[in-house]
Amino acid sequence: MTREGLVMASDSRTNAGYDQINVCRKMHTFVQEGERVFVLMSSGNLSIAQSVITMLRQQFDSGLGLASAETMYDASRVIGEMVRRVAAIDAAALKRDNMKFNINIVVGGQIRGESPALYIIYPQGNPLRATKDTCFLQIGDAKYGKPILDRGINFGKTSLQEAAKYAILSMDATIRSNVTVGPPIDMLIYRTNALTVTDQRRFTENDPCLTEIHGQWEQGLRSIVAELPDIDFKSEKPSYYTPRPHRARSQAELDLTQ
């Protein structure tokens, strides 16, 4: 989330164990043009996510839920309430088999008359809002892709195009290390006050744009590192442990310390 709007990005890999991997879109839109836009992304149990999205769509089609929430905060509560309804249906059966009721949802969007906002909805249904200080939110395996966002994203300064590139680089870092994260990458840019979806793309594995970004990035990193000042090891005298024979003990004594 930046001053100009929102960048949303999700991968498409789902798995039920390492030996059962599929492709599934994790980004879902809810739009009333000129009135309201919500973009939801989910991580965790796909079955739970599908139930939440399906029931939110039923409400939406009836003019309820996300269709009638007055504020983005209310919308986050609508989603949280739906997570709790699905928990009421499924959590006990999952727990019986030692499985966690695991779903996290990120929702970004705007309701006419308000600023855009970005929330996480936790598996317990409670929402957390992104702020100017902490302006990006991640769900799923977030650690690999966080440092590049930490270094690059600034609410007041980063343009949406720049933010989109950082999001791609963050995903790229994660895809490399976590086999449960994979392409295609769905990306959506929401410009403040657009109140509709204008910029949306799916990047497949061999997308030329992705390949170019990946290549230029790795080459660029290496050239920055090459230009960093050398580390001076001459200013400190090495100190290391060599055997202290006066402290020698017999094997019998050593055995006693075990």
Place this chain on the structure above:
Amino acid sequence: MTREGLVMASDSRTNAGYDQINVCRKMHTFVQEGERVFVLMSSGNLSIAQSVITMLRQQFDSGLGLASAETMYDASRVIGEMVRRVAAIDAAALKRDNMKFNINIVVGGQIRGESPALYIIYPQGNPLRATKDTCFLQIGDAKYGKPILDRGINFGKTSLQEAAKYAILSMDATIRSNVTVGPPIDMLIYRTNALTVTDQRRFTENDPCLTEIHGQWEQGLRSIVAELPDIDFKSEKPSYYTPRPHRARSQAELDLTQ
């Protein structure tokens, strides 16, 4: 680990809960000049690590253990055996209070007549060796700092100075996000066949070299991103979900789906 030798780096923050944080060196050397060098780094329970290191030193002083291992593989087994001895002393009492016997050790070094080698010793005592394909090993909270190593480190191509800079950048990424990882950073460069320690440094929080690397790095990243090609969103038509009124249901019907 590169063709030229080894770069070892460790942070110094230890904690027993978020409200009890201390500084402690996690890098330990064992040297017989001209004969053998071992550099150990540990993560996990500090008490366990201290016991392992203390008992390895006692052995070493007696000409046993790391002092007499014939190969780096044997040395990794010496350390693993010591982890198991400490487990025999402490693991049951920890388990009684639902605490894990948690220690991982990285050991890098060289024994005269062999190439340098790098191992992880797991909490169960079994070793894993770094290879040319997977030439770096991490312990502790490894995810934040992995992408930069993935992109930068190549066994055959990366110089030790470059590898040292990548190690600093990897630590820097982790320190930013994980409050249980913090300075000073201890760093040691081992050059193949040196069979002693020559290049060793401790970087404190405000070390001018660290500050310069950090600053140049963040600036460099932003300039690479600025030069990346813009993402083209015009080639794909947006598709989004708007209400489907013909599917509208009454609130009573909706309640039934819950």
